[in-house]
Structure formats: C-alpha cells, structure tokens
C-alpha cells in the first residue's frame with residue numbers, strides 16, 4: 001500500500017485524459033495536484049518541489065513542452081522524479097529526457113494497470129537512489145551515476161550499449177541491469193563475440209537446423225533462442241563480423257531471426273544488451289562497424305568509467321574482494337596495511353577492476369603477514385633492486401592530497417570555502433588542485 005502522504009503532480013492539458021488519471025490515482029490513495037499548462041506547473045512545482053513524490057508530465061503541452069518544464073525545474077536542488085507521457089512520434093524526445101534524468105516514460109495509449117505499476121517503480125527507483133548505502137557497484141559519484149542510469153533503463157526493453165575500458169565492469173553492469181528489470185528471473189545469456197571463432201559465431205548465436213552444414217547432425221538452439229524472455233548480452237560487439245552485423249540488425253528490426261539453414265522465422269523475445277571497449281561511433285575506421293546497427297544498439301547508452309577516474313572505489317573494492325577471497329580460503333589475513341592502500345591509490349590500474357581483483361586474490365593466497373603489504377599487491381615493484389615498492393614521490397603526494405581534499409569536501413558537503421579553511425589553504429589553491437585531480441567537475445555536477 002502507498003503511504004498516506006504520497007503526492008503526485010500531474011501536468012496534462014487533455015481534460016479527459018487528465019480527469020481519468022486523477023480519478024484513478026486518487027482511488028489508489030495518492031493525493032494529486034493537476035496543472036493544465038507547463039508554465040503553471042513550473043511556477044507551482046518550484047514552490048513546493050520538496051513535497052511531491054513524483055511528477056507525471058505530458059511531453060506535448062499547449063504553452064511550453066514537457067521538456068522545457070523538466071529543464072527549468074532541473075535547476076532546483078530538490079527536483080521530484082519525473083515520468084513522461086508521450087505520443088508515438090515523441091519517443092526520441094522521451095529517451096533524451098531519460099538521459100537527462102527523468103525516471104521513465106509511457107507511450108499513449110497505455111493500460112492503466114501498467115501505468116500504475118510504472119509509477120510505483122518510478123517512485124521506488126528514486127527512493128533507492130536516495131538511499132546512500134543502496135548502491136552495489138561502488139562508492140564513487142561516477143559509478144553511482146551509472147547505477148542510477150541502469151535503474152532508469154531497467155524499466156524498458158530498448159537496447160542498451162555499455163561502453164568502457166577492458167575490465168571496468170561492463171558485464172557486471174549488464175547483469176545488474178538484468179536483475180533489476182522485470183526479466184530478472186529469466187535467463188541472462190552472455191556471449192563474448194571476440195572469443196568465438198568467426199565461422200562458428202553465427203550458429204552459436206542464431207542456432208542451426210539439422211543438416212545445415214557438414215557436421216550439423218541435429219537442430220541446435222543458439223544463444224538468441226536460449227535467452228528466452230531474458231537478456232542476450234553480446235560482449236565485444238565491435239568484433240562481430242560484418243555479415244553477422246547484418247543478421248543482428250534484421251533481428252532487431254523484425255523481432256525474429258532464422259536458424260542457419262532454417263526457413264521458419266523464430267520470434268526473438270529477449271532484450272539486447274551489448275558492450276564494447278572500442279569507440280564504435282568512429283565508424284568507417286578499421287573496425288568498420290555498421291552505422292545503422294550502431295544507432296539501433298545505442299538507443300540507451302551507458303559508460304562505465306575506468307578505475308583510475310574513480311579512486312573512491314578502490315578501497316571499497318579491495319575490501320569486497322578481500323572478503324570474497326577470505327571466504328573461499330582458510331586465511332589469517334586481517335586486512336590491508338595503510339601502505340598497501342596508499343600504493344593501490346597511486347597505481348594507474350590499466351586493467352581496471354579485473355586487475356584489482358586479481359591482485360587482491362594473489363595477495364591473499366601468497367601473503368605471509370597478517371596485514372597485506374604493498375609488495376603483496378605489487379610484487380613486480382618489490383622484486384626491483386632495493387626490494388621496496390617505490391613509486392614517484394610526486395604521485396604519492398598527489399594521491400595523499402587528493403584524498404585529504406575528498407575528505408574535506410565530504411565533511412563540508414562540497415562547500416569550497418569551508419573545505420579550504422579545514423585544509424588551511426586558499427579557495428583559489430583548493431580550486432586549482434580540485435581541477436587538477438578531476439574533482440571540480442564532480443562537485444559541480446553534484447551541487
């Protein structure tokens with residue numbers, strides 16, 4: 001049941017549609033405030049944004065568009081979650097709005113039960129985003145923004161393209177998207193397009209009929225069919241051969257495909273999620289990725305930042321991997337030494353989270369101390385002449401400064417003047433350092 005205080009704002013100029021939405025929502029226990037024009041909504045929501053649990057907004061309004069209403073209110077500190085109602089021709093605009101922060105959109109005409117389900121999901125998405133400890137991919141603002149986006153994308157069936165460097169966590173993101181979507185109990189099928197030989201890929205993905213080629217002794221169901229109503233995750237999509245790209249494009253456009261050697265189309269019911277570490281948008285380059293397929297796959301794009309750009313996740317991931325490794329083995333390791341944590345912070349992590357996990361696993365297996373030392377994590381440094389793990393002094397100083405600045409900003413809720421006072425430096429110096437460490441952009445986007 002919804003709590004008594006739950007309040008919805010409705011921005012809808014169509015009297016019949018608005019009237020029926022209000023009537024139904026009130027029957028469900030919501031308190032509804034209805035505005036019939038965009039300007040009226042902007043001025044009134046701005047005055048009471050805190051008290052609204054959700055705003056449902058038509059994209060097409062008589063005075064200003066729903067997009068203008070959203071963009072105006074997005075300047076407020078406490079904008080309520082927005083869900084858009086669109087006509088068929090406005091889907092591009094709705095997708096753009098979701099990328100800017102709207103929680104969901106519905107296309108007219110819709111069934112009221114589905115509408116109510118999405119309203120409830122929209123509210124829950126927002127509530128889970130507000131729970132500070134509710135994130136499961138990491139602690140940095142960058143990864144939490146990505147996780148928020150996954151929650152918004154979860155309510156849809158449109159294709160998602162996940163980009164990011166090797167080992168940054170693209171498959172982890174795809175699995176999370178699957179779990180939090182309504183397909184969570186259906187299969188999640190992951191296919192690494194780069195790992196399967198090109199000549200086998202077609203029959204692996206689409207399956208084949210008996211006798212389709214020499215050695216095809218029985219019908220074989222491919223990944224697309226085995227995914228059922230779940231998610232088909234195509235990793236390293238940039239490595240997919242051109243003829244297969246054409247077949248995938250047809251699958252997306254027709255909602256069906258043919259097994260190799262088959263004549264009857266098979267209906268495709270899964271959601272397509274793809275991932276790549278390449279810049280597929282640079283088509284025409286050596287990758288030769290089809291432009292039309294790229295646009296079909298990248299309807300809902302998401303980027304997973306590399307680990308070196310989210311150093312707040314390093315400690316968090318180290319503890320998590322240590323816990324997992326300790327649970328698997330009988331170890332007496334108590335944790336990471338402060339020196340090991342410092343060394344991890346200054347390491348550039350070219351292999352991203354995968355490298356971090358491998359280094360922690362190895363350290364847990366081989367460490368001789370109760371506390372993991374820098375040499376356990378970075379034995380290649382320890383084996384250099386002199387034995388100790390040395391990194392340039394400037395890097396150590398930068399990492400320590402960055403950490404102190406992050407702590408001061410956290411302590412002061414991002415207020416530059418107060419943080420500068422805590423650190424006994426001028427605001428200008430603090431700002432310069434924040435810009436150098438990539439913290440300025442983050443603070444700007446968070447405030």
Ligand SMILES: Nc1ncnc2c1ncn2[C@@H]1O[C@H](COP(=O)(O)OP(=O)(O)OP(=O)(O)O)[C@@H](O)[C@H]1O
Pocket residue numbers: 136137138164165166167168169170171172173235275277320353354357
């Ligand atoms: N947020 C995370 N929390 C816990 N483990 C993570 C996280 N991100 C990545 N990992 C771990 O790091 C490793 C690499 O992750 P994943 O396979 O998702 O990366 P990827 O970007 O898909 O890599 P590739 O480009 O090679 O396909 C995995 O072992 C995964 O479990």
